[in-house]
Amino acid sequence: MSELTVLEKRAAASVRLERALVALAVLALIAAPFFVYPFFLMKMLCFALFACAFNLLLGYTGLLSFGHATFFGGAAYFCAHAVKVWGWPPEAGILLGTAGAALLGLVMGFFAIRRQGIYFAMITLALAQMFFFFCVQAPFTQGEDGIQGVPRGNLFGIIDLNATVNMYYVVLAIFLIGVLAIWRIVNSPFGMILRSIRENENRAISLGYSVARYKLAAFVMSAALAGLAGAVKAIVFQFATLTDVTWQMSGEVILMSLLGGIGTMVGPVVGAGFVVGLENTLATSGFPVTIATGLIFMVCVLVFRRGIVGEFHARLPRPADGASG
Secondary structure, three states, X not given: OOHHHHHHHHHHHHHHHHHHHHHHHHHHHHHHHHOOOHHHHHHHHHHHHHHHHHHHHHHHHOOOOOOOHHHHHHHHHHHHHHHHOOOOOHHHHHHHHHHHHHHHHHHHHHHHOOOOHHHHHHHHHHHHHHXXXXXXXXXXXXXXXXXXXXXXXXXXXXXXXXXXXXXHHHHHHHHHHHHHHHHHHHOOHHHHHHHHHHHOHHHHHHOOOOHHHHHXXXXXXXXXXXXXXXXXXXXXXXXXOHXXXXXXXXXXXXXXXXXXXXXXXXXXXXXHHHHXXXXXXXXXXXXXXXXXXXXXXXXHHHHOOXXXXXXXXXXXXXXXXXXXX
């Protein structure tokens, strides 16, 4: 048996292993609310979707945004206001929050994609701070008090979201749909172009691709998915506050993605679960959470430079150059 055939078999085995682990993880999430506090799980799923949306921009397009909290928190405000003040059903509020985040992404991306590298990141940060001060002053956000007491209502007029178990499975379904959408985007011809832009933008331009349009499209998609996570979080916890639009929230989602492993599908989920679990564990201990996450981040940078899942993927066997499949 040739060495190439052995590598192909090992690579196929590693793919089967990954699929089996994903299936086990989904089954574990389905059974989780009967063993783990559901609100903790729902918070973890919301932030996991937020991190996956951010990873679509950074991991697969190579664009580092310091302003993704704008879409997460902005969608939470839009959804909370529509459901509480206008009396919209929860599904309509979530759709409004997602659409509002996509519109914010279109406006912010229009200006940001004109620059590269650190200049791109600084423009997103500046625009995010502008939106933060808008939320402080705007009447509908209710300033520092935020929008509280958001009713959950009935999803499609049938499913009572005030029941914790029902709310959890709705959040889980939205999370799985969001991750599946990201997976489909990444593994489409559009996703291949995004990867080529990340690896060598000048070569993508020489091949005739309109790089600016692809960047803007990726930015809007990432913003919309981040907004979906923020809108769902507003329904789950029944409030939207300034915490969701601060630059610290943007930094937190960057930390989640880097810890789990950028450029991987599962990495942001693992990173989000790790950070949220750490915050929940240390909340009553008196030990500063930021110091703990900072120390862990330093260890991961020094030991797991690709992130937790990234290092796992790097150790899996891959087909040799020229191998079929």
